[in-house]
Amino acid sequence: MDIPTTISKSRASGLPDKTQTSLDVVLRCFVGVIGADTGMIVGLGSRGRPELLAATGHAARRSTVPWTSGSFLGKALVKEGVRLEASSRFHDGNSARSAWHAVASQIVGPAGSMGAIYAGWEHASNRGRGQLMWAAEAHARLAALCMSESGTAVASVLRSSGVDQLTGCLTYERVLDMLRAEVQRSERQGHQLSCCFFDIDHFKAINDEHGHLVGNRVLASTGEALLNAARGFDCVSRFGGDEFVVVMPETSLDYAHRAGDRMREAVGAAVDRAAGLQVTASVGAAEWQRNDSMLELLEAADRALQTAKAGGGAQVHTAPSPGNRIDAFVELVRRSQGRSRSRAARKNGDR
Helix, strand or coil: CEEECCCHHHHHHCHHHHHHHHHHHHHHHHHHHHCCCCCEEEEEECCEEEEEEEEEEEEEECCCCCCCCCHHHHHHHHHHCEEEEECCEEEECCCECCCEEEEEEEECCEEEEEEEEEEEEEECCCCCHHHHHHHHHHHHHHHHHHHHHCCCHEEEEEEECCECCCCCCCCCCHHHHHCCCCHHHHHCCCCCCEEEEEEEECCHHHHHHHCHHHHHHHHHHHHHHHHHHCCCCEEEEEEEEEEEEEEEECCCHHHHHHHHHHHHHHHHHHHHHHCCCCEEEEEEEECCCCCCCCHHHHHHHHHHHHHHCCCCCCCCEEECHHHHHHHHHHHHHHHHHHHHHHHHHHHHHHH
8 A cells, every 4th residue: 555655644634743743753763662664653533534644664655554444553543552463483593482573552542542553573573572562552642642632742842852843853952962972972982973964955946936834844854864864873953944964973984975875865765755846965974083173073064065065966075184175175166266267158158
C-alpha cells in the first residue's frame, strides 16, 4: 500500500502543526529507543476510519503493514494494551531465543481508542519483552497527549527541551551546547571532529512561488531526511531559516564530505516525496583544528557553504586547512572576477 509522507498526510488530516510535529518527534523517539527500522502512528478519524498520522523509516516511503481488521496493527487499534508480533528468524547459537518482528500499542484517550503506535524491524529484534512493552506504552501515552487538548502543552515541553517544532531537529541553542561539549572532548582526547552546514538552494523563491505552508513542508521534510541519514551519535540542528547543521564527532573531513553529499541527495528525494518539488541543497564541510574554538569551526563550515553556493549550488565544498585558507579566498575572488568578465563579454557581444 502506498503511504503518503507524514507531512502531506498530516495537512490533509487537518491536524495543527504543533500537534503533528509533536507526533513526529514522539515516533522518532520510540523507533530510536528500541532500535526499530520503521514506525507509524495511525489515528482513528471522526468516523472511526484509520488514518496515517506519522511515519518514519521504511514506512515513510512504502508500507506493507496493513491496519485492516484482524491484522496485527488492526487489532492494536481496537484492543487496549501492548502487542508483540513474534518472529522465528533470530537464533543464538543452537538455541532459539525470543525474537520480535513488530510491537504496537493502542493510543487511549478519555473517550477510548485514538489510534495506535507501531514499530517494526526488517530483521528480528531480540530486545527483552519488558523493555519493548514499557517503551511502547510510554510513547503511546505521550502520543495520546499530543493528540488531545494537551497537544500544545506537549509541543511547549518539546520546545523547552531543545527540539525545533517544525523539523524535529535540535534548536540553535541546543546544538551550540552540544558542539561546545564536543570541542572540549576533542581537545582532551585528540579526536577528530567535523561539521556540515546545509542550505536549501533558492528557498526564498519556493516561499514566493508556492507559499509559506509549502515552504514549511520543505523544511520539515529536510529535517526528517537529515535525521534519518545521520548516524546515531551525530547532532542534527536547524540553525535558522533554511540552514541546518550536522555535528559529526570522531569524523574526518573526507568522511564529512561524503556524508554531506549523501545527505544532500537524501534531502532532495525527501522534499520531492513530501512536496512534489525538485530542490537542491548546498553543503559546506569543515574539520575542527586543534586550538580552534567552536565558533571558528562553524565559521569555516559556513565559508565553505558560501563557496558551494557561489559555485552554483547543489554541491559539497570542504573548508581548506588553516594554511590554505588565504589561498582559497584568493582563488574564490579570482573565479568571481572571471565570471564577471565573462558576463560583460557576453553582454557586449549581444550589442
